[in-house]
Amino acid sequence: MSDTGTNDDATDQRLRLLVGLVVVLGLGAGAGWAIYAHRHPGPPPPPMALGLLCVAVIAANRLRVYVRMKSTLNGTAWGEVPVLVGLTLLPPPWVLLCAVAGQAVLKLWTRVGTRKTAYAMAKEALTVSAAAGAFLALDIEPDLTAPHAPTLAILAGLIAFAVTDQVVFVPIMAADARTTIRQAARQNWTGKLIGHLGQFLATVVVLWVLSTDANVLLLLVVPLVVACMHLWQSRSARTRQERESWQRLAKATDELNAVDLTQVLHSATIRAAQIFSAAEAAIDLTAENADRSVRATESQVLADGPLSGRPSRPDETTVDLVAHDGGVRVGVLRLRFGGTVRLTEVEQYKLRTFASAVCTAIRNAQAYAELARIAAENAHAATHDSLTGLPNRRQLYERAGRLFSDGGHRSLVALLLIDLNHFKEVNDTLGHAAGDDVLCEVARRLNEAAEPGDLVARLGGDEFAVLLTGLPTPALANHRAATMLGALEPSIEVEGMRITVEAAGGIALAAGAGSVEELMRRADIAMYQAKRAGEPTMIYAHARDTADVERLMLTGELRRAVSEHEFTVDFQPIVDLGSGEVVSAEALARWNHPDHGDLSPVQFLETVERSGQLPAFADAVLEESLLAMQGWRAAGFDLPVAVNVSPRSLLDPHFPATVLARLERHDVSPGQLVLELTETLTISQLDVVERVLAELRNAGIRLAVDDFGTGVSSLSVLSRIPVHQLKIDRGFVAAVETSAEAAAVVRTTVDLARNLHLTVVAEGVESEPQRRALWELGCQAGQGHLFARPLSAARLLGTLQRGSGGRPGVLATALHDAGAVVRMPARRSAGSGRSSLPHLPA
Known part of the structure; x- marks a missing residue:
């Protein structure tokens, strides 16, 4: 859109050019009639007659009844009547002189300005010249002593007068209203025709009175008739204008029911100019830092941009746009007319009604825009990463x-x-x-x-x-x-x-x-x-x-594996390092898959944890372990069993009750069950599992920390988890003979356990030197291939019964004896050592 100042400057320049053109043409017309008077000399008319004609011109133009239509002030011009009467009585140059002089006196009296005065005089010269030309064309000779009423000449002169008036006036009116010449020319045609008919009749009546013996006082009736016609025309025009205005107001209110703010502002400004017959209408938005101004005529939007901060003009009428809910002021509606206009009470009410509708529409559009913005933000947030802004x-x-x-x-x-x-x-x-x-x-x-x-x-x-x-x-x-x-x-x-x-x-x-x-x-x-x-x-x-094997771990296969006892448990003995006596055993799970053979926990445990079969799997492993303990106890070997437990099991609040129910069913003392916790897996969930662990410990179940020393928060674990046993990771055991650092870790762990009244078990004992080194560092027990590989419950029972050197329950000679370790036959399995140790899930 063009800037406001630029449009104003262009309009003023166009008006100046048109007015200048009219003035030049008027001067030309005056010069032409001066030449005509010089070539056709005659006696000058009586001064009284010229004076009366000047007065009549002033009165006819001064007493015009205006009706504000559209963007300018319109009304029926009665100045044609004295001019047409004068052309039948006086020579055209004198009529022209009186008409121009009358217009000059009238404009100077009303102080409209030099440009408007010059324009009015030039326009009068052109219109009177056109009417005089029509009289000359019909060979009408003016005669002051014998007045007559040449009807055809009057009609022709009136038509010439009207056409010239439209040709001169309409372009200037269109430029001032920023509309097209066609729209300006088509404005109020009905009223103009009625006005011209009244002018014709008034002229004929005046000349008939002057040309007959009728009483001259009848001329006084003419102003009364003219006044009545004025009143009737003005009332009908105002009624029609009010009806059209209310219709436009209703239509404008319907158009304001839009959700786009720009559409609302553009429609409101254009409709405001149409409804209130304003040259321009503008809406300045000020609420919520809107800083926006839209300006338009009745046909187009002239400007849409930031507020210019221009002061109010004398010909402007303003009304605040105030919302009914809370009295929020959203902006100002400005109406600019072609001159000083006083709105009637009805028009003021109409303006307030329209302003209220505009304010509501603006608020609705702003609310919709805010909702759309929030929806767009939510839609963006739902599909984009909040940190990087990338799609998610x-x-x-x-x-x-x-x-x-x-x-x-x-x-x-x-x-x-x-x-x-x-x-x-x-x-x-x-x-x-x-x-x-x-x-x-x-x-x-x-x-x-x-x-x-x-x-x-x-x-x-x-x-x-x-x-x-x-x-x-x-x-x-x-x-x-x-x-x-x-x-x-x-x-x-x-x-x-x-x-x-x-x-x-x-x-x-x-x-x-x-x-x-x-x-x-x-x-x-x-x-x-x-x-x-x-x-x-x-x-x-x-x-x-x-992932081929993992894809086999479907829910159906896991359910079948549990129901058909495809999950088996092997046991690796835990031996007293000093005496060689078996003190407990650790349960290690296997899956005897019908198609893929023995699968170690590394191959299936993660799938089991995610399958929904975790409680059933954990229950099966615990069941196998308790059955094995019953068999050993019946044979005279009452050995505790250590079972690995997954952090997921500890997140289940029902886990302690499930374990205790199993122990009671098999008549196993809670103190015979050790649950091994992996430190690196439980540290992140300590706050969640502490309650479950406390419930297990209070029931008498012993707890052990597996792989102790491999995590970064070992001491934190011991301070928060009530454990009974520490299991030293096989990495430290393997290096205990050759690494002073590994030996220091083992010694520190043993000292820590002694101070906390805990037992210590070393994992992955592979050789006699490792056993002796651990024993000398104070470690009490160990497990590993030096003593036995993982065995089934039955084979472990047989091994315990045979013992070492005829001593049941002993797998190695005491360290103070020079005996050798009894080597047990290796059992074929899919894996051995700590890498195959499962974590018991829940």
Whole structure:
């Protein structure tokens, strides 16, 4: 839109040019009649007659009854009557002189300004010249002594007068109202025709009175008739205008029922100009820092931009836009007329009604815009990562789903899964704020390196995904992935430090993947293969898919395995290092799969934990362990059994009751059961499991911390978990002979346990020197292949019965004797050692 000041300047310039043109034409017309008078000399008319004609011209124009229509002041001009009468009585040059002089006196009297005065005089000269020309064309000779009423000449002169008036006046009116000439010319045609008919009749009546012997006093009737016609015309015009105005108001109110603020403002300003016949209408928005102004005429919007801060003009009428709910002032409605206008009471009421409707519409549009903004923000937040602004997993899945559903896509689609290496170190060292900065920088680089059409998403943590589209060949996927990871190679400056980000990527092609979830699974497998191989990227290959066995762990197979007792439990004895006597045993679970043979917990435990069969599996392992304890006890070996428990079991508030019910059913004392907790797995859930552990301990069940020393919060675990036993990790046991550091860890652990009244068990004892070294450091018990491999309950019972050197329950000679360790035959299994130890899930 054009600026307000620019439009005003252009309009004023156009008006000045048109007025100047009219003045020049008027001067030309006056010069022409001066030449005519010089060529046709005659005696001057009586001064009395000229004076009366001047007075009549002034009175006829001064007593005009105006009706404000549209954007200007219109009314029936009665100045034609004295001019037409004068042309029948006096020579045209004198009539022209009187008419122009009368207009000059009238304008100077009303002080309308030099430009308007010059325009009125020039216009009068042109219109009178046109009417005089019509009289001359019909050979009408003026005669003051013998007045007559040439009807045809009067009609022709009136038509010439009206046409010239329209030709001169309409362009200027259109320019001032900023409308078209056609619209200005078509304005109030009915009223104009009626007015011209009244002028014709008035002229004929005056001349008839003057040309007959009728009483001259009859001329006094003419003003009364003219006044009555004025009143009738004015009333009918006002009635029509009010009716049309209320119709436009109703239509405008309907148009304001829009939700777009711009549409509301544009419609309101245009309709305001139409309804109130204003040259311009403007709405200035001030509420909620809107700072917006819209200005329009009745046909078009002139400006829409920031508030200009211009002062109010004398010809403006303003009304505040105030909401009914709370009295909030949203802005100002301005109406500018062509001159000083006083609104009637009805018009003021109409203006207040319209302003109220506009205010309501503005408030509704603003509320809708705010709701739309909030909805857009929520929609954006639902599909984008709040930290980096990248699309999230949901949008990635939706976009990939649309690509997959389009079976006719011509190019390949691939998924690149990116995981940052060692990102946890950034958070631990520099803090999470620095880590967030790194993630944002990584997101920016990946987004810039992506090709048009690709989708870069953050899945969570330090994991990103890129949906590669438009691949002409599968080989190009690896090249595009290398480009993406290459963008991460330059160092990143964080808090004044420069760090290098390394990442690994896995690529999966969509062809034949079946679903978005399967594509993500394959990319995840390829990514971890790249990490293990030390490669930046790897493409998924079915032959290297290590998840084949895991896919067999379906809910149906797990349920069948539990019901058909496919899960078995082996036991590894725990031996007193000094005497060689068996003091307890640890339960180790196996799955005897009918198709895949013996599976160790490494192969199935994670699947079991996620399958929903965890309680059944845990119950089966505990059941097998308690049955074995009953058999050993019946044979004279009352041995406690240690069973590994998963953190997921400890999150179940019903777990203690389930365990105690099993113990009661098999008549096993709670003190004979040891639950082993993995320190590294339970530390993050201590707040949740403390209540469960306290309930188990209070019931008499003993607790042990497995792999003690491998976590970072060993002392914190001991201070919060009421344990009875510590199990030293096999890594320290393997190095106890050769590493002073490992020996120091063992010694410290033993001293700590002694001070806390705990027992200590060493895992992974493989040789006699390790046994002796541990015993000398104060370790009480141990387990490992030196004493026995994991055995079934029956084989372990047989081994206990045979013993060592004819001593049942002893698997090694005492350390103060020179005896040798009794080697037990190895049992074939899918795994041995601590790597096959399960964690008992719930």
